[in-house]
Amino acid sequence: MNRIGKILLIGFIVVVADSCKINYTFTGASISPEVKTYTIYDFTDNLRMNPTLTDYFVEQLRDKFTRQTSLDYKTDGGDLEFEGAVTGYDVKPVSIKSNDTAASNRLTVKVKVKFTNNKDHTQDFETEFSEYEDFESSQILSDVESTLVEDIVKKMIDDIYNKSVANW
Numbered sequence: 462m463n464r465i466g467k468i469l470l471i472g473f474i475v476v477v478a479d480s481c482k483i484n485y486t487f488t489g490a491s492i493s494p495e496v497k498t499y500t501i502y503d504f505t506d507n508l509r510m511n512p513t514l515t516d517y518f519v520e521q522l523r524d525k526f527t528r529q530t531s532l533d534y535k536t537d538g539g540d541l542e543f544e545g546a547v548t549g550y551d552v553k554p555v556s557i558k559s560n561d562t563a564a565s566n567r568l569t570v571k572v573k574v575k576f577t578n579n580k581d582h583t584q585d586f587e588t589e590f591s592e593y594e595d596f597e598s599s600q601i602l603s604d605v606e607s608t609l610v611e612d613i614v615k616k617m618i619d620d621i622y623n624k625s626v627a628n629w
Contacts, residue, residue, distance in 0.1 A: 492530060492626050495580045499532045500539030504572070510550035511610065518547070518572065518614050525618050530626065538579075541625065545574040548589060552602060555595060562598065568606070569593040570613045576625045586624065592616045 501523050506515040522543065526532060532541070549571030554563030571591045578584040594609040596602075 492532070493580055496540040496578070497533060498535045498539040499526050499530075499541040500535050500537055500543070501526070502542070502544040504544070505546040508547055508550050511606070514550070514570070514610060514614075515547055517610065518617075521614050521618050522621065525622050529622070540579050542577040542579065543574060543621075543625070545572055547571070548573045549591065554598070564598055565595045566598050566602075567593050567595050568602070568609045568613065570610070570617065572617060574621055576621075578625075584625075588624065590617050590620050592620070 501519055504515045504519055506512075523534065527534065532539075547570070549569060551569045552566050553569070554565070555567040556564040558564045569591060570593070571589055573587070573589045575587045576585060592613045594612050596605050596609060
């Protein structure tokens with residue numbers, strides 16, 4: 462192959478390689494370049510079953526967006542906005558032993574989230590998210606509650622993140 466042919470071949474490879482870009486993110490987020498900011502308003506809790514739940518939930522949601530996106534936090538009017546309320550906090554028996562006593566109980570937390578994408582309103586949603594954790598009936602809820610709530614909130618935050626910016 463002559464010199465001009467080699468130059469043309471290399472040029473062709475460079476053009477093809479440059480046009481075949483694939484964008485990978487390790488956070489799973491698929492956020493439009495137009496989106497620069499997010500706002501997470503305080504969530505309401507009319508149930509008053511766990512007085513620290515809403516503050517912890519909002520803190521963890523903000524932390525997730527801070528760690529896994531390059532978006533800037535705004536106290537009001539972000540490109541992405543989250544608001545909502547804790548709508549459920551229940552403990553129920555889930556597995557019954559032969560003597561009609563509970564072998565384990567389930568703590569279920571429900572949070573209603575309104576998500577607004579001010580750059581693309583087709584992605585807006587209002588959804589109730591629900592997660593649970595089981596614990597042995599021999600345990601007292603107040604002894605295991607903080608660990609259960611941490612696990613529940615983590616799963617719930619992942620679900621909200623995935624639905625809002627990962628398009629899952």
